[in-house]
Amino acid sequence: MKRVWPLFTLLFFHCAVANAQNDPKPILPGSTFNETEAKRLLEPGTCTINGVVKKLKKRPDNTYLGIEITLFPCTAYFNEWYELQKKNKKGKTFAVMSPEAYSYRILAKAADKDGTFSFRNLKPGKYYLQTMVRQQRMKKMLNQVGESDTYTFNVMGQTLSHYREPIYEEFKLFYETNDLEKAFVEITKEGEVATVKL
Secondary structure, rough: OEEEOOOOOOOOOOOOOOOOOOOOEOOOOOOOOOOOHHHOOOOOOOEEEEEEEEOOOOOOOOOOOOOEEEEEEEOOHHHHHHHHHHHHOOOOEEEOOOOOHHEEEEEEEEOOOEEEEEEEEEOEEEEEEEEEEEEEEEEEEEEEEEEEEEEOOOOOOEEEEEEEEEEEEEEEEEEEEEEEEEEEEEOOOOOOOEEEEE
């Protein structure tokens, strides 16, 4: 686990600058980022968050060794950003964090293929955890490989009806997705050990 201080100039989500009129526009929280509050929340403590990345039941062979998990302290600035993010679904805007606010986070990596991770030496408080999970998925599909003709005849051998039905062959489509998994964790007292699933 490593602490990351204000050395980065990244936005919370790496997004292209909107050029077209219909492209979503980046919006920042209206409040000013309070560096003192963020520093205080990330001071060393005696609490621990133990977590695991959930796997798809159908694809138990997915491995999450080395996957990176990000922890943010829930400052007033962060909470405002999170509320703005809910409007992203409308496609008109997307919420971003200032580079300084984004730099106040802690990173950890999963220690094994099951995606177990830990954040140690935390103070009591509320935290937001997120990770991007690449998962192998499988979907059953149907592919039309031909057609069959069906006829009905009368006693004279004349055709009464004719219809054509498609012939399908089932196949498995394997693909990968990148899914954002997130959770809030609240620690209420020193020495507490909290658990979470992403």
